[in-house]
Amino acid sequence: MENFENNSSSENRQMKQHFQRFTEQLSEWYSSGKTPELASEDTRFALELQKQKLKSLGLDMQVQIQDSEESSGGAAAIHYTDNVFVNSICCNNKQITTSIRSSQKELYSRTAPCVLTTIMQNPKQGGIPSPDTAMCCPHCGAPSTLGRLESGCEFCNTKFLMDELYPKVMHFFISDHGDARYDTNTLKKHIVRCSIFFMVISIVIIIINMCRGQLEHNSLLYELAVRSVASIIPGVMIGSVSWFISNLAGSFRLLGKYSRGASKTGRSLMFCHKMKELDPTFSAEYFRDKSLSLMKLMVFSQNPQELTICRCGRPIPEKLREIVDIRCQNSGINSYSIREGVCDVSVTFYTDSLYFRGGKIFPKSDKICMSLRKVITKPTDLGFSAMAVICPSCGASFDAEKVKDCPFCGKAYPLEENEWIVTDISI
Numbered sequence: 001m002e003n004f005e006n007n008s009s010s011e012n013r014q015m016k017q018h019f020q021r022f023t024e025q026l027s028e029w030y031s032s033g034k035t036p037e038l039a040s041e042d043t044r045f046a047l048e049l050q051k052q053k054l055k056s057l058g059l060d061m062q063v064q065i066q067d068s069e070e071s072s073g074g075a076a077a078i079h080y081t082d083n084v085f086v087n088s089i090c091c092n093n094k095q096i097t098t099s100i101r102s103s104q105k106e107l108y109s110r111t112a113p114c115v116l117t118t119i120m121q122n123p124k125q126g127g128i129p130s131p132d133t134a135m136c137c138p139h140c141g142a143p144s145t146l147g148r149l150e151s152g153c154e155f156c157n158t159k160f161l162m163d164e165l166y167p168k169v170m171h172f173f174i175s176d177h178g179d180a181r182y183d184t185n186t187l188k189k190h191i192v193r194c195s196i197f198f199m200v201i202s203i204v205i206i207i208i209n210m211c212r213g214q215l216e217h218n219s220l221l222y223e224l225a226v227r228s229v230a231s232i233i234p235g236v237m238i239g240s241v242s243w244f245i246s247n248l249a250g251s252f253r254l255l256g257k258y259s260r261g262a263s264k265t266g267r268s269l270m271f272c273h274k275m276k277e278l279d280p281t282f283s284a285e286y287f288r289d290k291s292l293s294l295m296k297l298m299v300f301s302q303n304p305q306e307l308t309i310c311r312c313g314r315p316i317p318e319k320l321r322e323i324v325d326i327r328c329q330n331s332g333i334n335s336y337s338i339r340e341g342v343c344d345v346s347v348t349f350y351t352d353s354l355y356f357r358g359g360k361i362f363p364k365s366d367k368i369c370m371s372l373r374k375v376i377t378k379p380t381d382l383g384f385s386a387m388a389v390i391c392p393s394c395g396a397s398f399d400a401e402k403v404k405d406c407p408f409c410g411k412a413y414p415l416e417e418n419e420w421i422v423t424d425i426s427i
């Protein structure tokens, strides 16, 4: 038992170190373009799509992640597993500065307390994933398998140890805490402003009295001094109250932000319960992380219709083109149906996005609705990535993110048997 405790605490420490390293790698990606080593191939793909989109609009985005006062250092870990892998959810408070420039001109900059969440994948303790597990070479990105990467990538010859292939950051999310903060600087400002306001009123009253001749010239200075001092008292009182009210409004705004989507909790729970009956490895966290990552792909891709995961019949809303950064506050299930081993589900995401329109960047809160479909006859495979799949007909590995048919035998790859695909998106 003691041994187990020691193990789990050292695992936790390792997880925290990986989390911290990924934080640094992510900042570096935005500043120098260096690929974050810990990021999975799918995470890299989403980052790359966003970068291409920003570039096509002539924009450059920087994200600086710093420890905030509230960083507990304790990256809380929750896990979900399938037969082979365990995904750990690690998050921590961070101070994140997001700035967007277009050719030397700063269009947007904001520093806010945020929560950074990463989902890290490791093989289950004591378990070794099959050498046939499809995986991209972390060095050159070529689709391959775990076994082949361990004996040396066919394309770049790099050999990998298991320790170098895991953990992988499968997804990462940033959610904004908003502006509601009780800081003393704003309090001081409120008090000074209110005091000045009352002082001005006092002076106006003195001048009016003087003009009416109700005031002797020799008592003018005395009157001025008394009233100036006196105006500080209501200044402090009303200043504090107005500070309190503005903070309260901020808190309410934040509360409103977090409660978006709360009405969908019941249906979300029902959906997860039903799915768990059919697939015991299914978890609510897995579905939330997966759907959110697919939504990011749809938003960041310049041509979502070209993505293999996109099977939308209707045109993609033009509005999505204007979104350059997206943070999700919450998501929930609208409706779902399970028929003959095929699950159709509609999800709403409550998001805070940055839009680029008319040469300006502005923030906006949205509701994005997305329909997803998957064949659910196979259990959840946490190791699955469309970037490296194995053709069921000929056994060749290829990147199904870019082509729908196997380039070796020409058979269509049945993506929805392994992955959720997007059948509709609206905003």
Ligand SMILES: [Zn+2]
Residues within 6 Å of the ligand: 137, 138, 139, 140, 141, 142, 153, 154, 155, 156, 157, 158
């Ligand atoms: Zn390689």
Ligand SMILES: [Zn+2]
Residues within 6 Å of the ligand: 391, 392, 393, 394, 395, 396, 406, 407, 408, 409, 410, 411
């Ligand atoms: Zn094939």
